[in-house]
Amino acid sequence: MSRFRLYPDAAEEEALLVHCGHARYVWNLACEQGSWWNPRRGPAPGYVEQNRQLTDARGDNPWLAAGSVIVQQQALRDYTTAMAHFFRGSRRRPSFRRRGRAEGFRIVAVKPADVRRVNGRWSQVRVPKVGWVRFRRSRPVPAARSYRVTQDRVGRWHVAFAAVPDPIPVPDTGGVVGVDRGVAVSAALSTGELLSCPGLRPKETERLRRLQRRFARSRRGSNRRARLRARIARVRTREADRRKDWVEKTSTDLARRFVLIRVEDLRIGAMTRSARGTPAAPGRNVAQKAGLNRGILAQGWGLLVRRVEQKAPGRVERVPAAFTSQRCFACGYVVAGSRESQARFCCVACGYQSNADVNAACNIAEGRR
Structure with a gap:
């Protein structure tokens, strides 16, 4: 389009x-x-x-x-x-x-x-x-x-x-790259690059919170509520425009640099499902899960893969996501304790150390589970 x-x-x-x-x-x-x-x-x-x-x-x-x-x-x-x-x-x-x-x-x-x-x-x-x-x-x-x-x-x-654009030609040089998608780091490449999707700046985030508080106190059907809704929409649209711009530039860069692009096969709809539950069986940690869902959706995971598949048809492979973040890229040992934190990976078997997201991206590039 x-x-x-x-x-x-x-x-x-x-x-x-x-x-x-x-x-x-x-x-x-x-x-x-x-x-x-x-x-x-x-x-x-x-x-x-x-x-x-x-x-x-x-x-x-x-x-x-x-x-x-x-x-x-x-x-x-x-x-x-x-x-x-x-x-x-x-x-x-x-x-x-x-x-x-x-x-x-x-x-x-x-x-x-x-x-x-x-x-x-x-x-x-x-x-x-x-x-x-x-x-x-x-x-x-x-x-x-x-x-x-x-x-x-x-x-x-x-x-x-509605017009299908010409696909980006296959580069003469460049091999296989693995892409690990996360919340703290939007996309980590097996080459060691860490890419972050731009969101709202701190002042814009604080302004959005103030507007949302004022919107919650406004009377339904009032002109003030309509004006606040429009102001909130402008902030949200600015965030969405930045995310789409980042996705377009990142997907084009991946299609131009690499012959084969491997990504995790994630079920984003299931991952971002609400934990509220039902009145008979209410959920637990609902607010924390809602914050995680917002963080996942703000990174544009699905849009990034969709745009890469459209720009590089036939050159995108989906790898099962199980154990990609727990497997050591050096020796292949799988244990949850090797990932010490969100950003640090240290294998308990061979002592290999790396950024946790980069280690997962390397496993994805190799097609490992």
């Missing part, structure tokens, strides 16, 4: 928000129908039946008919695709969308004439029932058959063209 920043005017932004509302409405209706399924009632209606129901709904509701049928039909197609991924086990079950979160819609069957260049810096894209919306052309616009318009939590608009 090649993403660019959109700059709509007031009228265009209002029309884009209408498209987002219609796509969200149709998606939520499809989710509601999908939740009806049970052995007695039979399967939920498929795309063809939902499309027929959409035609009837547009005839009964003028506000829905005033929107773009392309946007609404594509929302149904996206839901059908999401359910197919869920039944294959590769994605979670599609859930309801809330206003202000994951706002966007997709347009397919894009023609080359739907994107035009204005000058050396700006271009325009044609959006159904909106017109030509300008965007900042930070790089060449790829030839794509579809694009997606989104709005983030701070109100910025983006357009992403």
